[in-house]
Amino acid sequence: MATIVSPPHFSPVEDAENIKKACQGWGTDEKAIVSILGHRTLFQRKLIRQAYQEIYHEDLIHQLKSELSGDFEKAICLWVLDPPERDAHLANLALQMPVPDYKVLVEISCMRSPEDLLASRRAYRCLYKRSLEEDLASRTTGDIRRLLVAMATAYKYDGDEVDETLARSEAAVLHVEILAKAVDHEETIRVLSTRSSVQLSAIFNRYKDIYGRSITKDLLNHPTNEYLSALRAAIRCIKNPNRYHAKVLRNAINTVGTDEDALSRVIVTRAEKDLKNITELYLKRNNVSLDQAIAKETSGDYKAFLLALLGHDEI
Amino acid sequence: MATIVSPPHFSPVEDAENIKKACQGWGTDEKAIVSILGHRTLFQRKLIRQAYQEIYHEDLIHQLKSELSGDFEKAICLWVLDPPERDAHLANLALQMPVPDYKVLVEISCMRSPEDLLASRRAYRCLYKRSLEEDLASRTTGDIRRLLVAMATAYKYDGDEVDETLARSEAAVLHVEILAKAVDHEETIRVLSTRSSVQLSAIFNRYKDIYGRSITKDLLNHPTNEYLSALRAAIRCIKNPNRYHAKVLRNAINTVGTDEDALSRVIVTRAEKDLKNITELYLKRNNVSLDQAIAKETSGDYKAFLLALLGHDEI
Structure with a gap:
């Protein structure tokens, strides 16, 4: 369930005009901006941004960026961006850090629906003229690259069908690889990045039923490193967002x-x-x-x- | 350029009726079917299939399957399928063979536009209730899996921009991996599966300029195996379809x-x-x-x- 409170009736033109007013003159009326944008749904914000563009021939995001600053500016711009653009922007920021912020990339890959993840990849390509996986693969190496690229490029089945026999056999595959502390987790990455959410839930449940411990607990037995913490994050995102x-x-x-x-x-x-x-x-x-x-x-x-x-x- | 010859004016309803006529009675009038479907564009075939469905409440493909046989049936059904469905069908057939037909999978992954490849993956998911990469990854292992899954899940940038400096440096990366007969071609797979077509052309050209031999020739120096022949096929698909x-x-x-x-x-x-x-x-x-x-x-x-x-x- 959502938390924001938004009015059922609103006028995108009035909102755009009030935001413009809040940005004009000496200083900015941040309170007014919060009272408007903090209470508008995705669809409403989209209409406000469109109205703003039509009236002032300027992107609302640019206006906000030039008027506001710090964490407030960053948060409100994220909020006004369309979700696919927002994900593309977050992924790009994460990749530009000296050490890429793997968790952001894991979150985007694991917690969007297959269609939403595609939309984010499309937005990334439009904004940066490279594909998400292209930047991801060139900024990472080894195990973590294999994991992140496989997750980010997936376009999973998202229906309800579960193959219980397969869930059992793949729980065993994961258990063997994880217990053996295998040098690579080739099968684990394959299963995580290709099986549907409902199928993965079944696999994790069978894992716990058969072996008595959850897969995330078994992974804690390994010496920790970047790859393993990304892997655990991915499993936790899928198990319980x-x-x-x-x-x-x-x-x-x-x-x-x-x-x-x-x-x-x-x-x-x-x-x-x-x-x-x-x-x-x-x-x-x-x-x-x-x-x-x-x-x-x-x-x-x-x-x-x-x-x-x-x-x-x-x- | 295309080869088929199609009439500028046609009636989908008449075509559907004539195909039905050709299928009725003793024996089938295959010549009539060829003379109609062999001379209709994609859009025209789509309209005929729709008209057929509306008039006879039957999928034209099912009708053709039940009336025809052998290579003729297979070819004409492929022809009537929408291209994304057709690719999904071809990929699925290739994966069902005792040894998957890697070349078909390479062709589909390397020679469709990014949007067309997505459409094929979408069709695959609709038809088989699993994702293409899910089946691909579970039917293959090792190097060839890494190559095929990376190619099939790509959603590349398809603009015209080329980064010449990057082309030079990645030509060198490929050369090192190929000459060293590295145990894995991790960087080669990354470059092939993420860089855009125009960028890859630039990389292959720089490779030849700098090292005096084409990348496909250099790959011929390796002892051949399934993976290397799929890799060569992929490079040849990209270089000159x-x-x-x-x-x-x-x-x-x-x-x-x-x-x-x-x-x-x-x-x-x-x-x-x-x-x-x-x-x-x-x-x-x-x-x-x-x-x-x-x-x-x-x-x-x-x-x-x-x-x-x-x-x-x-x-």
């Missing part, structure tokens, strides 16, 4: 100085999907509500914006 | 007993694209026209159909 997101939020909030990029990423990408469920899980696990935790660790317009996306104006 | 197809046709015709599957596949998939150029190349290389060679090696309705696609009714 809400729990995974709650964990990313907790780490982002608890880390010294707060990881605003991760915080914004999860809030912005999930606010219209399942952020409600994630906040419930967060409260259960951390004995503090996500809203309170965020209010404590952030400030100013950035804080106001995140809380708006969480369905509150002020707490 | 017409020459590659002319070669496949020559092999199909010259092999003892004729390889009708390969013959039909190339004629059917290229008749509306570049079969004219392929036939010119064929004549130049073999001193016999493709029409004559096919007329000599085939017979009956199958022969008449292939020649119709080549733009002749009888030679």
